Amino acid sequence: MNKGVAITGMGIISAIGNTVEENYFSLVNNKAAITSIENIPTVHKAVIKVGEIKKTNQQLADELQLAADNNFSRTALLGTIAAKQAVQNAGISSINEYRTGLISATSVGGMDMTETHYYDYFENENLVKYISCHEGGDVAHKIADELDLQGMVTTISTACSSAANAIMLGARLIKTGKLDRVIVGGTDALAKFTINGFKTLMILSDGYNMPFDNDRKGLNLGEAAAYLVLESDAIVEKENKKVLARVSGYGNANDAFHQTASSENGEGAFLAMEKAFQVANLKSEQIDYINVHGTATPNNDLSEGRAIMRIFGENKTPDFSSTKPFTGHTLAAAAAIEAVYSVLAIQNNVVFPNLNFKTPMEEFNLVPQTTLKHKNIEHVLSNSFGFGGNCSTLIFSKSI
Amino acid sequence: MEALKQELKEKIIAVLNLEDINLEDINDNDPLFGDGLGLDSIDALELIVMLDKDYGIKLVDPKEGKVIFQSIETMGNYIKENRTK
Amino acid sequence: MRKTYINGVGCISAQKTVDTVFLEEAELNESDTILPLKIPVYKDFISPVAIRRMAKGVKNGIVASALAMKEAKVTTVDAIITGTGMGCIEDSEKFLKTILENKEEFLTPTSFIQSTHNTVGAQIALGLQCKAYNLTYVNGSVSFESALLDAKMKMEEEEASTVLIGGIDEIADYTTSLFKLAGFIKKENQSPYRVLNSTTKGAVHGEGAIFFALENEKKENTYAEVLDIEILNKLKVEVLEDKIKTFLNANSLQISDIDAVILGYNGDVEYDTYYNTLSENAFVNTPQVYYKHLCGEFNTASAFGLWVGAKIIKTQQIPEILKVNTLENTEYKTILLYNQYKGIDHSFTLISRC
Numbered sequence: 001m002n003k004g005v006a007i008t009g010m011g012i013i014s015a016i017g018n019t020v021e022e023n024y025f026s027l028v029n030n031k032a033a034i035t036s037i038e039n040i041p042t043v044h045k046a047v048i049k050v051g052e053i054k055k056t057n058q059q060l061a062d063e064l065q066l067a068a069d070n071n072f073s074r075t076a077l078l079g080t081i082a083a084k085q086a087v088q089n090a091g092i093s094s095i096n097e098y099r100t101g102l103i104s105a106t107s108v109g110g111m112d113m114t115e116t117h118y119y120d121y122f123e124n125e126n127l128v129k130y131i132s133c134h135e136g137g138d139v140a141h142k143i144a145d146e147l148d149l150q151g152m153v154t155t156i157s158t159a160c161s162s163a164a165n166a167i168m169l170g171a172r173l174i175k176t177g178k179l180d181r182v183i184v185g186g187t188d189a190l191a192k193f194t195i196n197g198f199k200t201l202m203i204l205s206d207g208y209n210m211p212f213d214n215d216r217k218g219l220n221l222g223e224a225a226a227y228l229v230l231e232s233d234a235i236v237e238k239e240n241k242k243v244l245a246r247v248s249g250y251g252n253a254n255d256a257f258h259q260t261a262s263s264e265n266g267e268g269a270f271l272a273m274e275k276a277f278q279v280a281n282l283k284s285e286q287i288d289y290i291n292v293h294g295t296a297t298p299n300n301d302l303s304e305g306r307a308i309m310r311i312f313g314e315n316k317t318p319d320f321s322s323t324k325p326f327t328g329h330t331l332a333a334a335a336a337i338e339a340v341y342s343v344l345a346i347q348n349n350v351v352f353p354n355l356n357f358k359t360p361m362e363e364f365n366l367v368p369q370t371t372l373k374h375k376n377i378e379h380v381l382s383n384s385f386g387f388g389g390n391c392s393t394l395i396f397s398k399s400i
Numbered sequence: 401m402e403a404l405k406q407e408l409k410e411k412i413i414a415v416l417n418l419e420d421i422n423l424e425d426i427n428d429n430d431p432l433f434g435d436g437l438g439l440d441s442i443d444a445l446e447l448i449v450m451l452d453k454d455y456g457i458k459l460v461d462p463k464e465g466k467v468i469f470q471s472i473e474t475m476g477n478y479i480k481e482n483r484t485k
Numbered sequence: 486m487r488k489t490y491i492n493g494v495g496c497i498s499a500q501k502t503v504d505t506v507f508l509e510e511a512e513l514n515e516s517d518t519i520l521p522l523k524i525p526v527y528k529d530f531i532s533p534v535a536i537r538r539m540a541k542g543v544k545n546g547i548v549a550s551a552l553a554m555k556e557a558k559v560t561t562v563d564a565i566i567t568g569t570g571m572g573c574i575e576d577s578e579k580f581l582k583t584i585l586e587n588k589e590e591f592l593t594p595t596s597f598i599q600s601t602h603n604t605v606g607a608q609i610a611l612g613l614q615c616k617a618y619n620l621t622y623v624n625g626s627v628s629f630e631s632a633l634l635d636a637k638m639k640m641e642e643e644e645a646s647t648v649l650i651g652g653i654d655e656i657a658d659y660t661t662s663l664f665k666l667a668g669f670i671k672k673e674n675q676s677p678y679r680v681l682n683s684t685t686k687g688a689v690h691g692e693g694a695i696f697f698a699l700e701n702e703k704k705e706n707t708y709a710e711v712l713d714i715e716i717l718n719k720l721k722v723e724v725l726e727d728k729i730k731t732f733l734n735a736n737s738l739q740i741s742d743i744d745a746v747i748l749g750y751n752g753d754v755e756y757d758t759y760y761n762t763l764s765e766n767a768f769v770n771t772p773q774v775y776y777k778h779l780c781g782e783f784n785t786a787s788a789f790g791l792w793v794g795a796k797i798i799k800t801q802q803i804p805e806i807l808k809v810n811t812l813e814n815t816e817y818k819t820i821l822l823y824n825q826y827k828g829i830d831h832s833f834t835l836i837s838r839c
Contacts, residue, residue: 043589102718107601109623115581121663131667134660135570135784136602136623141829144718153718153830154631155624157572157602165620169635176638193577196584197597200445202462254565254610254619259598261441271616387598388607390619415593417537438534445594453591 002281004248004397005171008241009092009229011085012340013078014327015051015222019085023337024344027352028372032326034208034220040112042192044199047206050190051222051328053078064146071129073110076142078225078333079187083143086183090229091241098180098235101152103170104140104227105162105186107332109133112191139187152179157332159386160293161252162186163226164335164394168250170230180235185227185336194331195221201260203297209329210356211294211322212301212368219295222328226336228343245343248379249282249395251275260387261299266307268391269293269383273311276393282379284312287395289351291338291382292368294322295329304383305366319369321354335384335392342380342396349377405476412472415450416443428473436471444469456484487640490839491708493557493698495549495651496792498522498780499691503552507796508804511779515677518670519656520691520781535612540573540599542655543608545694550609550649556706557698563645564618565606566635568628568652570784572602575657582659605653605694618645626749626826627716628652629695629788630834634714640701651696652785664690671752680778681809683752691781695788697795703839708795709820712736712835720831722759726767729823732833740767744817745797747790748809749824750775751782756828763823764809772817773809787824791834794820798838 012019015033016026026033034049039056060077061070064084072080083102087095110133117127132138140155152173156165163186170184188194198204198221205218236243253275255268262268277284293304308317323341330337341352354368380396409426412418416439430436433444444465451457451468457479459465468478496502499520501510514520525548527536536544546567554560571577576599583592598604603621610619618639622631629652639645664670671678671687678689699711713736720728733739746768748760764773774797780789797803797817822834 106623111581115584118581118585121666128667131663132669135625136572136628137570137625137830140624141718150717150719152716153624154622154627154716157621157623158619159601159603169620172638172642176641178638192584192589193581193597196589196592197580197594197600200449200592200594200597202445202448252618252620254607254616256610256614256616258440259442259604259607259611260594268616386603387601388603388619389610390603390607419537420533442538442594442598449591449593 002248004246005174005230006233006236006243006399007228007245007247007343008231008236008243009086009090010244010340010343011082011089012226012337013053013081014224014330014337015053016326020340023340027326027341028350030353030355032355034328040190040192042195044195048204049208049220051220051330052190053223071133072142073113073133074189075106075108075110075112075187076139078189078223079104079139080143080146082185082187082225083147083183083227086227086229087147095147095149096151099151100149100181101173101179102140102144102149102183103154103156103166104143105156105166105332106139106188107157107159107162108188108191108194109136110138111193112189115192158390159388160331160334161384161386161390161392162332164384164392165252167228167247167335167339167394168252168392171247171250174230174232180232182230183227184230186333187225188223188331188333190221190223205296208356209296209325211296211324211354212305212361212366213357214359214361216296216298216301218297220328222330224327224330224333224337226333226340228339243399245346246397246399247394248397249276249280251279251393253391255389255391257389262303262385264303266303268389269304269307269385270310272391272393273307276395280395282395287318287379287381288377289345289380290318290320291342291380292320292322293383293385294324296324300385302363305361305364309364317366319351319373321352321369323352325355335382338382339394342382345380346377346396346398350374401476401480404479405472408472408475411450415446426472429471432469432471455479457482487643487701489637489640489699489701489711490703491697491711491795492700492704492706493553494708494792494795495552495696497525497545497549498693498789500779507800508806511806513778513806515679518673518678518689519661520689521656522692538595540576542573542653542694543599543605546605546651546653547609547612549694549696550651553696553698554649557700559647559698562615562617562647562649564636564639564648565610565615566620566632566648566650567606568622568632568785569602569605570623570625570628570654572623573599573604573655574660575655576600578657578659624830626784626787626824626830627832629785630714630716630832633711634716636699637711637714646701648699649696650699651694652788653694654692654783654785656690656692678752680750680752680775683754683757686753686755688751688753688782691783691786693780693783693789695792707839709798709836710839712837715833717831719829722762725759725762729767729833736835738819742819743771743821744814745772745774745803745820747774747794747820747822749777749787749790751777759825772803772812772814774803774807775809776807787832790822790824794822794836798836
């Protein structure tokens, strides 16, 4: 296998916890956090359930000790909290000491501010500062500012696979020697825009999402942010850094089938997984756990399931689970929080449970791991797929 | 019923931006999806909203659309029986 | 190491940049604060069934990408990488307005789908049935450069031999009014809006879709080789020159090796100091080029800048309308592009004749 790129720090904030430790505690104790929505005034309040972080923007801003006249969107607040944790966890004191970059991911960006103030900008001068939040890179710029990071900063937006692509790009930048250290991840806050968008596609569940269940009715949206610090082996050696795990494989492909739906046989997903195996130089039987995309929409789980069976072979699928019943589908942040969960699975040798599963799908006999399972975990494969046919796969491996 | 079918044709052309299609191009029994007009699943979602907005019919499962939206004829019949406005 | 060549271009902009040689019909508009693009004949490129739901940016992206591929004589690509600052903002506006005005009722999916930033790259892939690597960057004025850097890495990694990249941004009415309110767009009563030696804040805005077909092989129709790209979040004006020297040195070049420098002047008196310092010091003896007076400022306007650079190398001439100074060179071999927006998202791009 290929050695992969070292992960030396991680940070996360999600509905199931404000730190890596809290997230882990929730995952191993079946503490899901799909609830009614509190922070957003929406007419769908009574019908939908979400994975919401129960903190107001003010509370988040206070934690970051931001000035009162700050113009952080909620997406930026969450992202900055997670990125700061990651940098601290990696023991970085001087961020520009090495060629350091930030590759962030978001789909919502500052939409939460745009939709809140859209018609008020002309009435209230104090709101004008939020107009610049809408642009895609605003979140990354704010995180970079808070980290005092001056080097390469960019943002990826490929809908629900965004953060997987950010992690992939970070790993490539280190492998090709363009950067020494890259902070990678993604952030998305809940917004009326996405709630209503997913509602028009009729893929929101009115209950709790049930990945890979025959009676699944759709997804719960969520909000979260997670970032990982990737460092070159030169830094790891020089500073004797602790390596949490490694990004050993990655693949990106396009389904080229439909603007929002996945193809019947999961071609894009299949190609992304195949590519990730090539990059990692691993065989499918070496995977100990798949953190599936598993959004619990009828379309995704069928398509992903078929792609998994094509790659792994019938009845040869390793333990798999979707962690979205815990957190909801956190869109551009999903692959980042699931990267953190993949590293936690490797560090603690556990497979997290796929909650809410009862009945196998009639199309195939794929049954997810429904309880916490302890076993040695060397390699985890994590899938993330987005609208526009964007399919990405990451493989994380134990550091030897 | 004839008036309703005519109305549906007009609405479909407008809602789905079928600029190059004329009213007389759509026959009552022509399939709307696939080979006929060539509509797709996103169009189906648009039509579901039209049912709700204009006729007060709420569909919860997009799969129901498959049967209802087979043709102008099937749509017309469904609306006639289920409309609340 | 595999090289990266620009073998085809497709440029939809406020100027006539399709079926022309190089801006011979360019028109300078100094009286408007918005420069809309010249709408191409979509029907020549997109079927009526496909076009009916497409956002403006999607349509322009498809046309520009088709032009670039046609010129490079390629029919398939190994990667599609796009950059956009605001995405298809017109459809975002449409969806958001319906949410607010209809109180979250009777919403339809089309404008939501068209509003996701990756929709241009996705629909190009759908049209080409291209299942390869597909990515979209959305980071202010380095959105396009991020795509270019990624493409170049793909070549170096030997993961691709043909890559389609492009920058797409569109003008939308309400966002324009917000940008005027915030002062990003110049005030209405200050014309003529001159980009050079401007004394006012903000910029004249524009839109465009500018695509490039990149290949790892030099061909008959090759424009230029892409030597290097660097992206920096923040840079103080005092250290800009040093950073450029370091960047050039890494490519075994010096300031004197640069035959023309293309600067991203946008007429914002607050931030054009970055360009002025280069113009008046390090590159005082170098032919200098500007272009945003022709295409307007937008997050991916620098893609128009690269189009200008590629054209200069191919035609070996700089049209008068682009000149900052009167200097000329007998040969335009190596060109440096520098761009930033509001003092952040700096990029250096180096291209050369081959």
